[in-house]
Amino acid sequence: MLHLRLISPADRTDDVVRLIERTVGTTHLVVLTGAARNPAGDVVTCDVAREAGDELIGGLREMELDRTGSIAVENIDLSLSKRADKAEDEAPGESADAVLWExxxxxxxxxxxxxxxxxxxxxxxxxxxxxxxxxxxxxxxxxxxxxxxxxxxxxxxxxxxxxxxxxxxxxxxxxxxxxxxxxxxxxxxxxxxxxxxxxxxxxxxxxxxxxxxxxxxxxxxxxxxxxxxxxxxxxxxxxxxxxxxxxxxxxxxxxxxxxxxxxxxxxxxxxxxxxxxxxxxxxxxxxxxxxxxxxxxxxxxxxxxxxxxxxxxxx
CATH class of the missing domain: 1.20.1080 (Glycerol uptake facilitator protein)
Structure with a gap:
């Protein structure tokens, strides 16, 4: 699993959340309104199956979130969650075969x-x-x-x-x-x-x-x-x-x-x-x-x- 920490301008947060919710293999979505100070905006976090990570990150970059806010990605070494297991099962392919081009x-x-x-x-x-x-x-x-x-x-x-x-x-x-x-x-x-x-x-x-x-x-x-x-x-x-x-x-x-x-x-x-x-x-x-x-x-x-x-x- 991957953990994404995003900073989104307030007027783009709804679009970011919709993209995350549409992406198969995501879970643990959290939105902290107005929590970011530099740059100013909302903090959005989520976990995503590795095999779905490239699609999600690509979509976020198409929204230019890397320019107007921030995209940070971390590997999760251990995740004890049935929702995380379900997200990995739903994501297409195998995590070991996925290539995160970014x-x-x-x-x-x-x-x-x-x-x-x-x-x-x-x-x-x-x-x-x-x-x-x-x-x-x-x-x-x-x-x-x-x-x-x-x-x-x-x-x-x-x-x-x-x-x-x-x-x-x-x-x-x-x-x-x-x-x-x-x-x-x-x-x-x-x-x-x-x-x-x-x-x-x-x-x-x-x-x-x-x-x-x-x-x-x-x-x-x-x-x-x-x-x-x-x-x-x-x-x-x-x-x-x-x-x-x-x-x-x-x-x-x-x-x-x-x-x-x-x-x-x-x-x-x-x-x-x-x-x-x-x-x-x-x-x-x-x-x-x-x-x-x-x-x-x-x-x-x-x-x-x-x-x-x-x-x-x-x-």
Whole structure:
């Protein structure tokens, strides 16, 4: 269930209430007349089944309530109410399959914004991965994958392509390119420093490295895994199952590939640097293609579900 807290201008409150009452899957409607001060107006709250949330939020935005008042949405972790159970039963489809496009756009907007924190996490992840590739330590590689925040901009690109939002696409692409560029440059400098203090060496990089040599040897499986991870990551975002993102993060070789490319470039090992760059590009491409395809399929399936429900209601 979702909880909506709305601020409505007094002259639009009746329209807002009618929309909520018409929407199948809503309950616990409360109207507090004149309770809002900034902006001034009425406070309207209600609970809505997740599968009906996108329709209701879309209707509220068509009424421009996001401009004249406010729309706030929260997830309800626990709701002990027979009315809530009835609302969920009446709403079409399954809550796990519902996509809240407004929530997805907002989440990807935040995660795909170029910021100091985003660049710091990506740079730190790349330096951790650099230690992992030199030491041939798989644990460090997995840790670096978990720290890396690059899935946010990738999800932003997928969402922008499906929603045809050029601003989100540019913001996400900018965060991805600038973030990796900074991480690569800093990691090259980090490699020089670690070499100067005797912790890194070209000999270690050129060793067989059975645990990490896959990073600069891309193959068909690299793309296949990236595609599967892209589908899983997109589903975890749209179904609000954020825990699955950790598994996605440690299944794709993006940060380790960037780290290996940086270390190899610092030592003049251009064959490894090129192989790592291919690995990075393959993974990025696979995630974007799979994520975009997943969103398109979800959008089509949900549209079909709503169309079937509308036909059933007419008869």
């Amino acid at each position: 929530h997805l756009a907002d989440a990807t907007h935040e995660e795909s914004t170029l910021s100091v924190t985003y660049v710091a996490f990506l740079t730190l992840a790349t330096m951790i991965a650099a230690c992992g590739v030199v030491l041939d330590n798989a644990i460090l590689i997995v840790g670096a994958m978990a720290v890396g925040p690059e899935f946010g901009p990738l999800a932003g690109i997928c969402t922008a392509l499906v929603q045809r939002d050029p601003r989100l696409a540019w913001r996400s692409l900018n965060a991805l390119l600038v973030g990796f560029a900074v991480a690569l440059v800093v990691t090259v400098g980090f490699t020089y420093f670690m070499d100067a203090v005797g912790l890194f060496s070209a000999v270690k990089l050129d060793a067989e490295r059975p645990n990490t040599n896959f990073i600069y040897r891309p193959d068909a499986f690299s793309f296949v895994v990236a595609v599967l991870a892209g589908v899983a990551g997109t589903l975890s975002l749209t179904s609000a199952k954020s825990g699955a993102l950790v598994g996605v993060a440690i299944s794709v070789t993006t940060v380790p590939a960037a780290a290996n490319a940086a270390v190899a470039f610092a030592y003049g090992e251009y064959r490894q640097a090129w192989g790592s760059s291919e690995q990075l590009l393959l993974n990025l491409l696979g995630i974007v293609l799979a994520g975009t395809f997943t969103l398109v399929v979800q959008k089509w399936l949900w549209a079909q579900q709503r169309e079937r429900t509308a036909r059933t209601d007419r008869f």
